[in-house]
Amino acid sequence: MGASKAAKAATHERILDIAAARIRSDGIEGLAVADLMKEAGLTHGGFYRHFDSQEQLVAEAAQRALVQGSEWTVAAGRHGGRQGYANLVDAYLSATHRDHPESGCGIAGIAADVARTSGPARTSYTRQVRECLRIVADLLGELDEDDAEREAALTVSALVGAITITRALGDSDISRRLLTDVRAALKERPSKD
Amino acid sequence: MGASKAAKAATHERILDIAAARIRSDGIEGLAVADLMKEAGLTHGGFYRHFDSQEQLVAEAAQRALVQGSEWTVAAGRHGGRQGYANLVDAYLSATHRDHPESGCGIAGIAADVARTSGPARTSYTRQVRECLRIVADLLGELDEDDAEREAALTVSALVGAITITRALGDSDISRRLLTDVRAALKERPSKD
DNA sequence: GTTGCAAGATGATGCTCGTCATCCTCAGAA
């Protein structure tokens, strides 16, 4: 069943995308080579034509998960200012995002796993957090620089914390209430009324 | 090597404590029965004299991890008011807490694992989050009730988020900066200056 | 002191998973 170069590249991308999604929903430990390949429509044998080891796959998939997940903040950055900030908060703290980690923010999705690894995933993670903090600080640019940095740190922490907690809670009253409360608190905050 | 009732109870407690610690540092998947028993000074065989299955152990250990970790907020509640709030924020967002999840807050430590389970751990988790929110809201009691609820939601989310992110970052400049920034932002916040 | 019972040790079993050796089959060059 030999394949062309284009087909191989497509397969490689497919495996990576699926791995990036599964890592966010099931964690790094939850990623099994055989399952992954089956989900890609292949069998386990061909895996090592694409990656040297599972460890290498995890490193690449973690990076991809982080980059894909960063489109949250990038999209918000496009709008800019207070409106972009509000859009980011509403989209991030939605039930949809809570219930679909596989296509969600990587900073929240793989934090626990990165904390338990000593591999290169930590480097990718750090870069992504830096970028995320910078973008949010820009959205809050009306304040002076130090204030913006602090507010960005608080915002990002609250976003990640709320999503992390509500994912553990599942879909319930407190879960929904926590999301709406944090949304409200974040949006009324930077304007010290 | 038969043991007395007291000895059995002590062993049971020891296993549970170790499991509660390991769950927080290595995750639920990282808990191996043989390793756990070895750490307790025993071999794997005796495990089933204490627990029906690993699943049951995990359920009990998760609950214990949550209760042990709740002493953060309980201690803060003892002081009460603005002082208790500041103490909680400083202790929670310390490098020590970041670097020692095994003895830290369970809400942050096992969130990702609970999100991936459908077992009874979710019930314990929900109860603990409720209690945590209530205690923090009490600390902010100067505000009216709705405000206090929103502020508590923001505070708890930010605490958990910051610890989660910084654990993934490890010990680095951004990690330390994020901790100090969130500490400062949280402490200057409820007093709308 | 004798005996029954249960904690804990030892070893076995079966499953899951990562990895590799080997075979098959088609894309692309000659």
Next chain:
DNA sequence: TTCTGAGGATGACGAGCATCATCTTGCAAC
């Protein structure tokens, strides 16, 4: 059209793990 290289399939191996059967040993009741 033929040949060859590589993508992918199949099957096997070994490690790690949860679980259980069985044996040993000391506590507790008589």
